[in-house]
Amino acid sequence: xxxxxxxxxxxxxxxxxxxxxxxxxLIFDGVAVSEATTAEINMFFATAMELEEVRSEELRxxxxxxxxxxxxxxxxxxxxxxxxxxxxxxSLSDRLRLRSIKQASALLxxxxxxxxxxxxxxxxxxxxxxxxxxxxAFSIMVxxxxxxxxxxxxxxxxxxxxxxxxxxxxxxxxxxxxxxQRHLTxxxxxxxxxxxxxxxxxxxxxxxxxxxxxxxxxxxxxxFGGIEMAGVRAQVARALIHSAALHAxxxxxxxxxxxxxxxxxxxGELRDDGLRTIAAMATVCRxALLxxxxxxxxxxxxxxxALRMLAGRRDPLSGDWAATARFHLAHAYxxxxxxxxxxxxxxxxxxxxxxxxxxxxxxxxxxxxxxxAHAYLSLGRIEEARDRYNEVVRALRAARPDDLPIIRAKAExxxxxxxxxxxxxxxxxxxxxxxxxxxxxxIPAPSTRAFRLRVLYNLGTVLAxxxxxxxxxxAYREVVEGIRKSDRPGLDILAxxxxxxxxxxLEATAGYSEANxxxxxxxxxxxxxxxxxxxxxxxxxxxxxLDVGPAGGAEAGQDHPxxxxxxxxxxxYDSSGDEL
Amino acid sequence: MRNALSxxxxxxxxxxxxxxxxxxxxxxxxxxxxxxxxANLELRVASNVVSGQAYRSYYDAVDDDRRxxxxxxxxxxxxxxxxxxxxxxxxxxxxxxxxxxGRGLPNYGQVSLLLRDDSVSDRCSLLRENAFKFFxxxxxxxxxxxxxxxxxxxxxxxxxxxxxxxxxxxxxGMSDExxxxxxxxxxxxRLEDRYIEVHLYDALMREYVRAFYLASELRTASEExxxxxxxxxxxxxxxxxxxxxxx
Numbered sequence: 001x002x003x004x005x006x007x008x009x010x011x012x013x014x015x016x017x018x019x020x021x022x023x024x025x026l027i028f029d030g031v032a033v034s035e036a037t038t039a040e041i042n043m044f045f046a047t048a049m050e051l052e053e054v055r056s057e058e059l060r061x062x063x064x065x066x067x068x069x070x071x072x073x074x075x076x077x078x079x080x081x082x083x084x085x086x087x088x089x090x091s092l093s094d095r096l097r098l099r100s101i102k103q104a105s106a107l108l109x110x111x112x113x114x115x116x117x118x119x120x121x122x123x124x125x126x127x128x129x130x131x132x133x134x135x136x137a138f139s140i141m142v143x144x145x146x147x148x149x150x151x152x153x154x155x156x157x158x159x160x161x162x163x164x165x166x167x168x169x170x171x172x173x174x175x176x177x178x179x180x181q182r183h184l185t186x187x188x189x190x191x192x193x194x195x196x197x198x199x200x201x202x203x204x205x206x207x208x209x210x211x212x213x214x215x216x217x218x219x220x221x222x223x224f225g226g227i228e229m230a231g232v233r234a235q236v237a238r239a240l241i242h243s244a245a246l247h248a249x250x251x252x253x254x255x256x257x258x259x260x261x262x263x264x265x266x267x268g269e270l271r272d273d274g275l276r277t278i279a280a281m282a283t284v285c286r287x288a289l290l291x292x293x294x295x296x297x298x299x300x301x302x303x304x305x306a307l308r309m310l311a312g313r314r315d316p317l318s319g320d321w322a323a324t325a326r327f328h329l330a331h332a333y334x335x336x337x338x339x340x341x342x343x344x345x346x347x348x349x350x351x352x353x354x355x356x357x358x359x360x361x362x363x364x365x366x367x368x369x370x371x372x373a374h375a376y377l378s379l380g381r382i383e384e385a386r387d388r389y390n391e392v393v394r395a396l397r398a399a400r401p402d403d404l405p406i407i408r409a410k411a412e413x414x415x416x417x418x419x420x421x422x423x424x425x426x427x428x429x430x431x432x433x434x435x436x437x438x439x440x441x442x443i444p445a446p447s448t449r450a451f452r453l454r455v456l457y458n459l460g461t462v463l464a465x466x467x468x469x470x471x472x473x474x475a476y477r478e479v480v481e482g483i484r485k486s487d488r489p490g491l492d493i494l495a496x497x498x499x500x501x502x503x504x505x506l507e508a509t510a511g512y513s514e515a516n517x518x519x520x521x522x523x524x525x526x527x528x529x530x531x532x533x534x535x536x537x538x539x540x541x542x543x544x545x546l547d548v549g550p551a552g553g554a555e556a557g558q559d560h561p562x563x564x565x566x567x568x569x570x571x572x573y574d575s576s577g578d579e580l
Numbered sequence: 581m582r583n584a585l586s587x588x589x590x591x592x593x594x595x596x597x598x599x600x601x602x603x604x605x606x607x608x609x610x611x612x613x614x615x616x617x618x619a620n621l622e623l624r625v626a627s628n629v630v631s632g633q634a635y636r637s638y639y640d641a642v643d644d645d646r647r648x649x650x651x652x653x654x655x656x657x658x659x660x661x662x663x664x665x666x667x668x669x670x671x672x673x674x675x676x677x678x679x680x681x682g683r684g685l686p687n688y689g690q691v692s693l694l695l696r697d698d699s700v701s702d703r704c705s706l707l708r709e710n711a712f713k714f715f716x717x718x719x720x721x722x723x724x725x726x727x728x729x730x731x732x733x734x735x736x737x738x739x740x741x742x743x744x745x746x747x748x749x750x751x752x753g754m755s756d757e758x759x760x761x762x763x764x765x766x767x768x769x770r771l772e773d774r775y776i777e778v779h780l781y782d783a784l785m786r787e788y789v790r791a792f793y794l795a796s797e798l799r800t801a802s803e804e805x806x807x808x809x810x811x812x813x814x815x816x817x818x819x820x821x822x823x824x825x826x827x
Contacts, residue, residue: 079802
């Protein structure tokens with residue numbers, strides 16, 4: 001049969017198209033096609049509130065399949081628009097409004113649907129007749145992407161002002177703030193276009209869009225914190241968790257803890273089974289913060305409570321949070337120096353991992369095997385600890401997420417340290433070099449750079465121990481040079497040690513003049529550095545020894561320093577007892 | 581016009597007596613007196629109605645410039661039938677069905693609305709069948725053809741019209757359920773639907789609805805949301821949600 005259509009009308013609000021092909025009228029209802037009776041034709045035109053006629057030039061290339069696709073798209077965008085309107089309808093129940101916005105948000109995933117709504121919504125929504133603010137809040141509640149939120153915001157000037165007050169980094173793109181400002185200063189008719197430019201951008205950056213929605217949580221808590229409705233209370237708790245997470249990122253742990261205390265209190269009242277995960281999330285977040293604030297006993301209680309709340313739940317979100325709770329429980333036992341319990345819970349954490357955990361839990365898994373090795377070490381079980389660090393290195397070698405190379409580097413560092421302690425110098429050199437390579441893969445953060453210098457310094461000490469002074473000199477020089485380029489005063493002691501050891505290795509290779517200069521630099525530059533007095537004294541003694549030699553330099557072998565005179569290598573990473 | 585209807589009714593009664601189905605005729609008449617107007621709407625359309633948007637005829641929408649004019653093939657067919665059946669007021673008509681017990685025509689939509697008598701009694705008329713069948717029955721497309729008088733009625737005479745129109749289908753021993761099925765039968769498709777058509781003048785408003793139900797299963801999350809919205813909106817207006825008589 002020919003696929004040539006002579007006439008096609010599409011109606012998204014009815015979810016049908018009416019077409020004439022070879023003189024036969026057809027109804028396309030979604031993907032179903034049937035010959036249209038006169039009554040059906042009547043019904044189509046009687047019920048369709050919005051009709052779109054397909055242009056004749058488009059008809060030429062149209063077939064049944066493309067027409068069905070067109071009907072589905074038109075229906076989807078009409079549904080998205082209607083569900084957003086439901087979300088703004090204060091006469092509907094909160095439950096239905098939430099569900100509608102969630103569904104609209106899911107349907108808004110396609111760019112052409114967003115464009116359609118851009119063109120249509122103001123005409124339909126109109127000013128002042130809808131409960132826009134609650135709708136925006138609900139869109140945050142259900143984790144709707146930014147388009148839904150902006151949809152509501154665009155029709156409420158005050159809400160836009162509230163969004164404008166958020167810090168710029170809380171908006172998904174650098175263009176967002178000027179766009180909002182332009183909206184506030186431009187006439188209302190022109191505004192939506194700007195807003196929807198932003199929406200289109202957000203669609204291409206879902207992570208940022210989520211971040212922006214997350215950022216609005218504080219605003220949400222402020223607006224809705226006082227409402228005594230079960231559904232709203234639950235979502236206020238969720239918003240508190242989100243805002244607490246943001247505070248934690250900016251280093252305001254105290255403020256985070258206050259927010260989480262509030263979140264736990266609110267979520268604790270929840271009876272709805274589906275919301276128990278939220279309560280558990282708040283509890284786990286609080287446990288992590290308590291542990292950070294050196295209150296591990298309370299952290300243990302919170303983690304065990306969260307695990308009870310999540311027991312028996314099989315959804316992926318609950319599974320991830322149960323794993324998180326188990327990790328923090330093990331971590332808190334470590335902080336309490338109850339190492340056997342820490343090992344037990346790290347083991348259970350590893351055994352309970354789902355096949356496809358979230359990125360966050362994958363990172364925790366990497367930390368867990370690292371911390372487990374540390375726990376063995378703390379129990380004095382050196383050989384087992386070394387095996388565990390080897391396990392970390394093996395497990396993380398193939399992994400590529402951004403944060404993992406630095407964990408692997410730390411494991412390699414500790415492995416090298418243990419090997420050196422066990423007298424396996426060659427293995428230690430290999431592991432330190434592997435740690436340097438891992439540092440190069442990681443994010444070049446200041447903390448990573450500092451760690452790298454520490455690795456280089458320890459590498460120099462084991463190379464010197466192995467008698468390879470030339471390579472040791474190279475490592476020490478890199479440390480000194482690296483520290484000169486940085487302005488971190490905390491590294492001064494490392495600089496003094498590196499300079500002193502450099503002088504020793506220079507002396508060992510008969511570079512007496514250079515050694516002399518290096519000793520003098522230690523005396524000159526580090527005399528006032530706290531903790532460096534001993535090294536300064538040793539440098540002075542070594543220089544004096546060199547000065548008594550003939551021609552301003554010591555004879556080879558005369559009063560030659562041993563490796564044991566060198567400044568000591570740094571100890572295990574996090575050897576103070578802190579884990580990752 | 582009313583005289584012609586009475587003549588048709590009298591004739592059908594005599595036929596019923598002659599054929600030995602007088603008792604069935606009487607019971608059919610009783611059921612017809614209890615009939616109500618029902619309209620089946622798609623969820624999306626029902627959602628609009630319950631939100632306060634009047635469900636109006638195609639022509640009304642055109643007049644109000646709320647959508648483009650549907651032209652060519654469809655428009656020509658439709659205008660021809662409607663201008664013949666509803667000469668002079670075709671643009672004000674909304675089509676519905678006469679229901680014996682609330683049952684509707686799910687082929688036209690998942691939501692069945694049952695209308696209050698007082699909201700339709702002074703603004704509707706009835707036709708013995710679907711307008712297009714009626715148009716075909718009397719070959720009204722021919723220039724010199726006229727419809728046979730007596731096959732329309734006002735609301736209060738709907739029982740006379742129904743009895744006259746359905747009498748030829750009466751058979752001895754028919755149960756009440758058979759008779760209800762005669763008044764309105766939802767077929768597998770719209771082509772197979774059998775019903776007496778109710779023509780409502782002007783818009784169908786949510787204020788006219790006294791009860792509603794879901795006539796077929798919901799299939800998607802979006803449909804569930806529409807149905808929830810319809811239920812909540814009607815509940816706010818005190819409109820009763822009932823069990824589906826179609827099941």
